[in-house]
Amino acid sequence: MPQKITIDPVTRVEGHGKVTIRLDDAGHVEQARLHIVEFRGFERFVQGRPYWEVPVLVQRLCGICPVSHHLAGAKAVDEIVGVKPSTGTQLTKPAEKLRRLMHYGQMFQSHVLHFFYLCSPDLVFGVDGDIATRNIVGIAQAAPELATKAILMRKFGQEIIKATAGKKIHGISAVPGGIHKNLSIEERDYFLNGKDIPNIDTMIEWSAEAVAFFKDFHAKNQTWSDTFAAHNSAHMGLVSKDGGMDFYHGNLRVVDSTGRVLLDDVDYHHYLDHLGEETKSWSYMKFPFLKLQGSQDGWYRVGPLARVNVCDYIPSKLANEEYEIMRAYTHGKPNNMTMHYHWARLIETLHAAEVMKELLNDPDLQKTNLITKGTKTAEGIGVIEAPRGTLLHHYRVGADDRVTMCNLIVSTTHNNNAMNAAVTQAALDMMEGNTTITEPMMNGIEVAIRAYDPCLSCATHALGQMPLEVTLIDSKDNVLDVRVR
Amino acid sequence: MTYVFDSKQPLFIYGIGNVGRQDDGLGWAFIEALEDNPPSNVETFRNYQLNIEDAEIISHYSQVLFVDASKSESVETFRCRAVEPYASLSFTSHYLSMESVLALCQNVYNKTPVTHVIEIRGYAWELQQGLTNQAQQNLDMAVGFFKNRIKSAYADLS
Numbered sequence: 001m002p003q004k005i006t007i008d009p010v011t012r013v014e015g016h017g018k019v020t021i022r023l024d025d026a027g028h029v030e031q032a033r034l035h036i037v038e039f040r041g042f043e044r045f046v047q048g049r050p051y052w053e054v055p056v057l058v059q060r061l062c063g064i065c066p067v068s069h070h071l072a073g074a075k076a077v078d079e080i081v082g083v084k085p086s087t088g089t090q091l092t093k094p095a096e097k098l099r100r101l102m103h104y105g106q107m108f109q110s111h112v113l114h115f116f117y118l119c120s121p122d123l124v125f126g127v128d129g130d131i132a133t134r135n136i137v138g139i140a141q142a143a144p145e146l147a148t149k150a151i152l153m154r155k156f157g158q159e160i161i162k163a164t165a166g167k168k169i170h171g172i173s174a175v176p177g178g179i180h181k182n183l184s185i186e187e188r189d190y191f192l193n194g195k196d197i198p199n200i201d202t203m204i205e206w207s208a209e210a211v212a213f214f215k216d217f218h219a220k221n222q223t224w225s226d227t228f229a230a231h232n233s234a235h236m237g238l239v240s241k242d243g244g245m246d247f248y249h250g251n252l253r254v255v256d257s258t259g260r261v262l263l264d265d266v267d268y269h270h271y272l273d274h275l276g277e278e279t280k281s282w283s284y285m286k287f288p289f290l291k292l293q294g295s296q297d298g299w300y301r302v303g304p305l306a307r308v309n310v311c312d313y314i315p316s317k318l319a320n321e322e323y324e325i326m327r328a329y330t331h332g333k334p335n336n337m338t339m340h341y342h343w344a345r346l347i348e349t350l351h352a353a354e355v356m357k358e359l360l361n362d363p364d365l366q367k368t369n370l371i372t373k374g375t376k377t378a379e380g381i382g383v384i385e386a387p388r389g390t391l392l393h394h395y396r397v398g399a400d401d402r403v404t405m406c407n408l409i410v411s412t413t414h415n416n417n418a419m420n421a422a423v424t425q426a427a428l429d430m431m432e433g434n435t436t437i438t439e440p441m442m443n444g445i446e447v448a449i450r451a452y453d454p455c456l457s458c459a460t461h462a463l464g465q466m467p468l469e470v471t472l473i474d475s476k477d478n479v480l481d482v483r484v485r
Numbered sequence: 486m487t488y489v490f491d492s493k494q495p496l497f498i499y500g501i502g503n504v505g506r507q508d509d510g511l512g513w514a515f516i517e518a519l520e521d522n523p524p525s526n527v528e529t530f531r532n533y534q535l536n537i538e539d540a541e542i543i544s545h546y547s548q549v550l551f552v553d554a555s556k557s558e559s560v561e562t563f564r565c566r567a568v569e570p571y572a573s574l575s576f577t578s579h580y581l582s583m584e585s586v587l588a589l590c591q592n593v594y595n596k597t598p599v600t601h602v603i604e605i606r607g608y609a610w611e612l613q614q615g616l617t618n619q620a621q622q623n624l625d626m627a628v629g630f631f632k633n634r635i636k637s638a639y640a641d642l643s
Contacts, residue, residue, distance in 0.1 A: 045612040060505030060612075066533075117537055117581075136537060137572030137585060140592035147593050155538040 019445055021427050032427040034420050034449065035283055046406040051080050051380075051397045055174050058393070065455065067106035067161055068386035071099055071248070072393040074174035075382025080397055081176040082374020086267075089374035094367040095178040100248050101359045102164035102173070103384065107247055108203070108352040109157025110387035111304075111345050114453045115210065116150035119342050122447055123217050128440035146213075149206050156191070156203050160356060163187045178371035183360075191360055200357045204318065207350040211322050214343050229338040229426040229448035232257035233299065233418055234290065235306035238268070238385050243312030245323075245351065247385040253310045254290060254300060259333045262292060268383040271392060275409070287416050288409060299417035302389025303452060304344035309334040316358070319351035338422050341451040386411050388453050412454040422448040488565045488601055488631075490548070492526060492638040497546040497598075499539070500531040501553040508607025508620040511554035515605065518628045524635045535581040537589060544594035551583045552627075554620075555604035563627035568600040603627050 018035040042058075049057060055074040059066035083089050091099075117136050124142060125134045133141070140147035163183060166173045173179050191200050198206075218225045234257065238250035252271070254263040263274060277286040278295045290298035300306070308327070314320040326335065326343055335344075359365065382393045389411030396405040412419075426448035430441045490496060498519070504510035516529045523529070530542070535551075543549045551568065570588035583602060591597045605627045607620045616624065 041612055057505075060503060113537065132572075135572055135585070137588045137592055140589055144593060147589070151538050151541050151589075151593065154536065155541060158536075158538060 019423055019449075021423075021431065021445070023431070029424070029427045029431055032420070032424040032445075033282060034416075034423050043406040043408055046395075046403050048402050050401050051077050051395065051403055052176055052401075054393075054395060054403065055176075056172055065106065065110055065386055065388070067102055067165060068384060068391055069393070070165065070174055071103055072382040072384045072386070072391045074099070074176070075249075075384065076380035076393045076395050077176040078178075078382070079380030080377055080395070082376050083177045083372050084374070084377075084380075086269075087374060089372060091178055092367075092369045092372055094182060094364045095370045095372070096248075097359055097362060097364050098164055098179045098182060098370070099174055101183070101356060101365065102161060103248050104352040104355045104359070105157045105160030105164065107387055108207075108349060108356065109154050109161070111349040111352070112150060112153040112157065112210075114387070115342060115345060115349070116146070116154075118450050118453065120146070120150075122443070122450075123214075123342075127444050127447055131439060131443075134443075149209075152198055153203060153206055156197060156200075159197065160191065163190070175371070177373050180370065182368060182370060183365040185366060188360055188365065191356075200353065200360060204350065204353045204357060207346070207353045208318060211343075211346045211350055214346050215325075218343065225339045226337050228429055228444075229422040229451065230336055231338065231418075231421045231425050232336045233301050233421065234262060234293075235309040235334055236263075236300045236302050236414070237307040237310040237390060238383065239311050240315075241265075244315045245307055245311040245313070245348075246315075247352075249384070252383075252390075255310055255334055257334055257336050262290060268392070269381050271381070271383070271394075271409075277409070277413075283416070285413055285416050288414050289417070299421075300414070301418040302411055302414040303341065303387075304348050305335060305338075305341045306389060307385060308344040308347065314347070314351050316351050316354035319347050319354055322347045322350060338425075338448060338451050341453075345453075388412060388455060389414055410455070412452070415452050415454065419449055419452050419454060422451065488634050490634050490638040491599075492635075494526070494547045496527045496548050496550060497543060498527060498529045498550045498552060499535075499543075500529065501534060501551060502531075503533055505612060505614060507609040507611055507613050508616055509554050509610055510614075510616060511605045511607050511620055511624055512552045514616060514621075514624050515552040515603070515628060515631075518624065519631075524632070527635075535583060535586050537581065537586075539581075539586050540589035540593055543586065543598055543600070544590050544596040546598050549598045549600040550631075551600070551602040553602065553604060554607040556607065556610075557604070560604050560606045562623040563603060563605045563630070565601055565603045565630065568602050570597060603631065 020031070020033045020035060021029060022031040024030045046054065046057060054077050055070050058069040058073040078084065078091065083091060116139065120139055121134045121136065124139060136147065164173060166181065173181050190196055193199060194202065234254055236252060236254045238246055239253045240246040240250045252263060252266040252268055252274070253261070255261050266274060274291055275288055276291045276295065277288050279286055287295070287299065289295045290300060292298060308323060314323045326340070326347060329335070379396045384391055391411055392409040394407040395403050398404045423445060426445050430444035498516065500512035500516035502509045502512035504513050513531045516531050519527065519529060555564070568583050568587055570591045571584035572588045583600070587597065587600055605620070605623050607617070609617050
């Protein structure tokens with residue numbers, strides 16, 4: 001009799017995900033799906049609110065990456081107040097640099113959290129390690145220095161956010177057309193002099209150590225790292241005009257699994273021309289795809305691995321050296337190895353630290369020309385590269401300045417198809433030929449999902465667009481009950 | 486419910502929640518209720534969720550009180566209980582248990598502050614600001630309970 005194994009919730013992943021794996025009589029994997037059951041309806045929640053509230057309001061989407069939503073929302077409302085480079089009006093240099101510092105601080109702390117908290121227990125203890133120790137406390141016992149550094153790196157990023165956003169959570173500093181505070185000399189020196197917390201040079205040093213940690217792991221576990229949950233896909237991300245990695249601004253580029261450029265230099269304001277979204281009856285999260293290739297074949301990945309795959313270089317010395325090493329590993333071709341998300345994430349961590357140092361030493365951050373205004377418009381689109389990937393905010397406002405339309409495509413939604421592909425591959429890797437599910441097998445599935453660092457609670461798009469449907473089926477796919485509301 | 490406040494030592498109170506999701510804001514509302522007339526020797530903090538760096542923060546205190554909303558039906562109005570260090574697998578990048586934070590503090594900083602949690606029963610969790618009336622009543626009871634304990638501690642001192 002076919003077996004249906006359900007893992008619910010997916011431990012160590014935000015919100016409520018559910019994985020369903022169907023095995024046939026012979027124990028072969030027949031189907032594996034990641035179900036998204038978290039339901040938030042944020043797009044409707046924003047409608048009717050004054051546009052200037054958006055940057056603060058959208059932070060409620062996620063407790064881990066509020067800064068990403070804060071800045072994507074701010075970029076969109078910049079355009080509503082007429083600050084849009086294509087019209088000749090843009091943020092002042094100090095305002096953009098302060099926002100960048102905030103964003104790179106966010107990237108740094110989020111990546112550190114993911115690697116040390118979610119990923120390192122699996123790497124240190126193994127996918128089949130004892131569950132009693134396979135966690136951050138186990139890391140603290142086995143490698144206390146690593147845990148201490150992780151905590152201090154995370155704290156450094158949080159303090160950068162506090163200094164630039166006004167506070168660690170619910171920052172209020174990014175406002176339509178700019179930012180309301182600069183970085184004082186005293187605030188700057190806190191990060192440079194190392195008196196109160198380890199300084200930015202130490203952050204760079206520890207970030208480089210983290211990259212070395214992964215490369216050492218990879219050298220010892222090459223086959224597993226290269227093959228586990230690996231699958232081909234296209235990759236999408238923002239790049240600067242000259243093809244460099246840029247987390248804050250740029251144009252969209254998409255390459256396929258072999259390196260063929262599918263889209264390049266695409267102004268994100270035209271995203272609707274290039275991206276479609278499909279719904280599937282078994283998931284509350286939409287499935288984005290490239291219109292160029294259609295819903296069946298046009299799915300792609302976003303996030304650290306995709307960003308490394310789409311950019312031509314990383315604009316900071318140490319991170320670019322590591323980028324060259326990583327790219328050389330796949331002979332300059334896109335890297336489709338899911339576990340290498342961790343490698344890319346740590347290179348980005350190093351890059352974020354280097355950029356923070358450059359910005360902290362920039363005297364523009366003490367200047368006071370922080371706000372710009374232009375001719376008001378009724379629509380704004382903001383896109384940034386959030387820790388988990390490309391994040392898109394799109395708003396329209398009415399004559400009363402209230403939001404009439406909100407469309408969000410969050411990173412985890414972009415990765416929906418890819419995560420399902422990874423889950424399927426992991427199921428094939430771990431469960432093929434087995435009729436019982438062991439703890440290592442279950443954790444293996446979760447390892448595949450965690451590589452994407454999905455944030456399921458900020459994956460919106462459900463309210464009003466898709467009914468809430470609960471279907472009960474037996475092992476032969478007979479539908480026993482369906483409830484829709 | 487047993488909770489003893491040592492008035493000679495600073496108390497760190499950590500409110501957890503999201504005020505954008507109705508009763509999930511109970512932890513923050515508790516902090517706000519205290520900030521109107523803050524007891525001496527009490528420091529407050531609020532966040533969406535616990536994080537690994539909180540292990541460092543609580544390592545500076547000998548007594549810690551977490552305050553969070555509860556969905557559990559076993560919590561009639563509110564409940565105060567002790568927290569013991571315990572490392573668990575069930576934490577996510579977006580969720581870390583207070584037991585794990587305490588265990589991390591113990592392992593990394595060799596400190597184990599006396600830790601309690603006040604769980605306040607909530608009922609609604611949609612995208613909306615403001616507590617339900619019933620949650621507000623539970624909050625008032627929890628705040629009253631805490632203030633009485635504070636008052637008793639200072640009375641004992643005098």
